[in-house]
Amino acid sequence: MTRLLPFPLISLCLLAMWLWLSQSLSLGPILLGSLFALMGGWLLRLLQSDADRVRNPSAIIQLAGLVLIDVIRSNIAVGSIILGGQRNNITSGFVDIPLDLRSRQGLAVLACIITSTPGTLWVNFTRETGVLQLHVLDLVDESEWVERIKGRYERRLLEIFE
Amino acid sequence: MTHAAELPAWAAWCVALLLLLGAGITLIGSLGMLRLDGFYQRAHAPTLGTTLGTAFICGASMLCFSLLASRPLLHEVLILGFVTITTPVTLMLLVRAALFRDTAEGHIDDIVRRAKQTPGDEELR
Amino acid sequence: MSSVVLTWSVVIAQMMLAVAMACAAYRMLVGPRAQDRVLGLDTLYVNAMLMMLTVGIRTGSDVYFEAALVIALLGFVGTVALAKFLMRGEVIE
Structure with a gap:
């Protein structure tokens, strides 16, 4: 789970933004958006980001x-x-x-x-x-x-x- | 401008106001390119256009197209976010390049000395 | 009434942005030093991007949004490359 989705919150935000920008809820944009959300999480892990540790x-x-x-x-x-x-x-x-x-x-x-x-x-x-x-x-x-x-x-x- | 008539009156006024504000702020910023002296002062000028200028014009565009399509279209947020993230990078690189060149040519001393100056050594200059 | 106001304000905004682009182009052409020219080019890109958005509002077509995005991207990459060149390329003109 953590390997596949290192930053669940950021990935979810990426997916939501992709769907909002493409203005549809059909299967194609959801699949493509999920792919980009996953890749965004992996990219952040490659950068060794501690972006998830935001508090307050x-x-x-x-x-x-x-x-x-x-x-x-x-x-x-x-x-x-x-x-x-x-x-x-x-x-x-x-x-x-x-x-x-x-x-x-x-x-x-x-x-x-x-x-x-x-x-x-x-x-x-x-x-x-x-x-x-x-x-x-x-x-x-x-x-x-x-x-x-x-x-x-x-x-x-x-x-x-x- | 056939689509202008399709906008409700309040929206047309809002779009017009946002456009004029954004373009005016950008114009003031670019006038700074002419009126300010020296590179380091002029480097501040484009930030007017990249902050409020872009924000107002993107807002006008979002409002206009959201009402024309009668659903919220927020594509311009991409431009706003992109410009906000990239401006620090470009300006920082440019100012550092300018500092590097000035140092190499030896006329940075008075710029830096003025900045580093403490109240005590005022009379030394 | 309101559509007339909008039409005219778009025209005025475009003229203001054109003057802003002219100021940036002046700085790019006159200099005096290379970093001033690059700064002028960067400002010119930003102003051109805003001009594209304004043209988009004028025509009511969202094609210009994509043009604006491309201009913003190219402006960023171009300015960063030129700043790097000023650092690493020739040092003294």
Whole structure:
């Protein structure tokens, strides 16, 4: 069972998504979708993923809401920098942030969050030292960004993935 | 646009609003390609189009086709998910390539020094 | 009334996206450095994908969705390949 279906929940989600996208419940799409769901599970096992060990669903919802608000807010902020006249006054630069997060899935999600909020870019992560290098468009106070990444996102990602 | 008349009035207004918002945000982001200085600042510009711009236009497309077919069609979620997952990869690789090239040519020093600068060595520059 | 609004907003959205594509193309053609050109190409791909979705809404045909998906895929692969080339290929122009 575990060899055939290493990640039952993910496989089930894959099958449901396949059926939804193909908009039918006949035999053909179910067979093809099951095949893809099985193969998805095997692929994840090949990648030695620990994706199934996600806990704390309330933190996921909390984080999703937070990210949605931040995406909208930073879109407005970057838009006003581009359209506004003060664009030559902004200083942008690199910020080094020491992270406690080591889970690969958690880091991948953090990369998506940081890039999806305009104004911050993920540049580099050194696994040995755990230092994340960011590029920030409107860099006023470096410690504020360290506080923001660690307090807003990393704390919740640690709850979810570790 | 013969099918536009088939949409209910509220849906037509919603699709129009979502389209204009999405296209406007994408336009602002691309204007940043012209107006911002330096590569590292400009690298922030496309993220407006890949986040809210794509989200709004995909939402408009989903709403329009779901109502035309009178069943929920969510294919655009694929595009939204794909773009959200791939943008970090492309931008991270590009910025790292740019950093690598700048370091090799020796004019990264002032960029990094400005970032690494602590309040104490302000007068050194 | 509402269908007129929709028709015009699709036209305006397409014009805005066309201007956005022009900005990206300008950055791609003018540079000044190779990474700026690749960034311009990436933005151009994203804008073209959104343009395809808008054309799809305009014509009411879902063929354009697939075109948009293909453009998104090609844009990702192309930009990653070019970024890799900037790292590994020539170092100094």
